Amino acid sequence: MQQYTFGAELWAYGGEASWVFVTVPADLSADIRARPRPPRPGFGSLKVGVRLGGTSWSTSIFPDAKSGCYVLPVKKAVRTAEGVDDGDTVTVELTVRE
Template identity: 45%
Template sequence: MTGDALEVTGEVWYWRGPAPYHFVTVPMPQAEEIREIAAEVTYGWGMIPVSGRLGATEFTTSLWPKDGGYVVPLKDAVRRAEQIDLDDTVTVHLTIAPRDR
């Protein structure tokens, strides 16, 4: 799956913990596909490096493990560029980056 495109559609939600962030949850069927290769691509703590595109905005980030699945953090700069707000439904195009060996 590394190098393959993955399309994630979901609602933007906010976590205001010690490091506040906006996220989109990866649907479980796609999370299961990611989990199959996680050991090959994680750089620790279950984080999966990805490059992404939301609308016309390209970015890099890492999928975060959460509740047996994964979430996509949406940086403020990406949300501002695409005029994305809390509770909006968005489609994020992701490519899982292979881990450097």
């Protein structure tokens, strides 16, 4: 399993019920992408474990064509538990599980 720790800003993808994401830095995204793995469905998504502050959860990261990086969705329950939201910089511990 690959493990990464990085700091990044939370950003909202517009709309009323907008999703909030963190962009995985370009160098880490390139490293994740370079690792051989079997193809899978889901637009290139990868299963990951995440820790943000005292909160841990399982989710997926998704390739973002615009930035060329992976993006990580951060659900409202996590943002509420950690007292963070759009525009805040957070430290993320990411474990790629596949």
